[in-house]
Amino acid sequence: MAGQRARPGAVNAPGAVKRPPQQDRARQTRERLLDVAGALLAEVGIERISTNMIAARAGLTPPALYRYFGDKYAVLEALGRRLMERQNAVLAAWLAHHGPDGIAAMADHIGDLLAQNAAVTRAEPGAVWILRALHASPRLVHIRLESHRHVTDRLTDACAPYVAGIDREKLWSRLRLAVELGFAADEMLYEEDRISADAALANVAAMLRFAMLDLTESV
Amino acid sequence: MAGQRARPGAVNAPGAVKRPPQQDRARQTRERLLDVAGALLAEVGIERISTNMIAARAGLTPPALYRYFGDKYAVLEALGRRLMERQNAVLAAWLAHHGPDGIAAMADHIGDLLAQNAAVTRAEPGAVWILRALHASPRLVHIRLESHRHVTDRLTDACAPYVAGIDREKLWSRLRLAVELGFAADEMLYEEDRISADAALANVAAMLRFAMLDLTESV
């Protein structure tokens, strides 16, 4: 076979992994496409969003989008990963701050973590809708699952030294559940306007604190 | 204007509310369409499901679907409502059984409620995907919200007599959160296979029990 390289005229080797953009203009365009996709997800929902729509809103023609993303799902996937990375950064900072002080210290500051996470989410265009899309499309669910597992791994690492008597699997399960409930509460606040965000986060924090401290007692 | 009634030839007055089917055959067809829609939601997701697809899988031609549902979203809405009604029936039975025995009795049997709810969900074709679709489409979110509020109202009614010292709004907020977390935990079990369903539900039940009993103490 002569020539594994793409034909000279072919802009896109279909299905090929996209190289990261080389120029500043391109990096900005890519970010803009993601921002626009988030906003549109909120406006029209995952069942109506389209690549043509995203490109148009970003001031581009459709083929330009395909320079950055292999297909429609790749856009949504990148959008999801960008949000989760930002959330993970919050967690990392929180762990660095409170992790070394032990379980009780962490349990007492869960409210901070929830609040900071909520702030990051709120800053992202269409953030709730991104999270919901990640939940609702069979092609995307793995992203959220992987991210929540990653978060749980980090929390487990941080807690394990202080609860030596508990097998890691049990600890992991407990924290996995806590992660899910924390995110669920955060998302609920976007649609339920009959309860105050502060009160709700305080309640959740109290429940998660209970679950964490309960761990240390059951050694 | 002569004649508000539909033209003789017109099968569908567009946008008209559909009357409930008159014949047995029709009732079965309607149920079949909903079952099929649930299954397809699980297979292809809300972004790919289509009316033509639903009709074909149900052994019908596309126009037949429009005899039962005003448009595509009406199908999904009916599907969502059917599931929520079944879940609400579980709650009603549970409340009738444990409600009269007070807060502590209810708190001690939250695990039962979660388990029964999970069973109902599991029996419905594509149930998780229905719940997720209800979360992910702007046109559908209100269904889930209304249902969760309804559930919270019923719980608040059941609890209020035993916590006379607490203002109803605070009670409602606390229970609203509990409802959300209960459903979130249930849904998580469908995608997270690294933790056991029983253990997770037991954990959630313990947290919710804590939240409920905490209410009685804070009078």
Added chain:
DNA sequence: TGTACATCAGTGAACGCGCGTTCACTGATGTAC
């Protein structure tokens, strides 16, 4: 500093396809006498 050249970013036009929905119609079911 100027310029020739290579690479990168984005365009204009078009494709085949399945979508949601409607029409006028036929066949099946129920009912009054």
Added chain:
DNA sequence: TGTACATCAGTGAACGCGCGTTCACTGATGTAC
């Protein structure tokens, strides 16, 4: 019990539209000398 008639359930064919995606191309940016 039979039959004429009204209503209900489902069909066959088609519509205009926007979808996701690709092509061969032009204009913009960066780089070597």
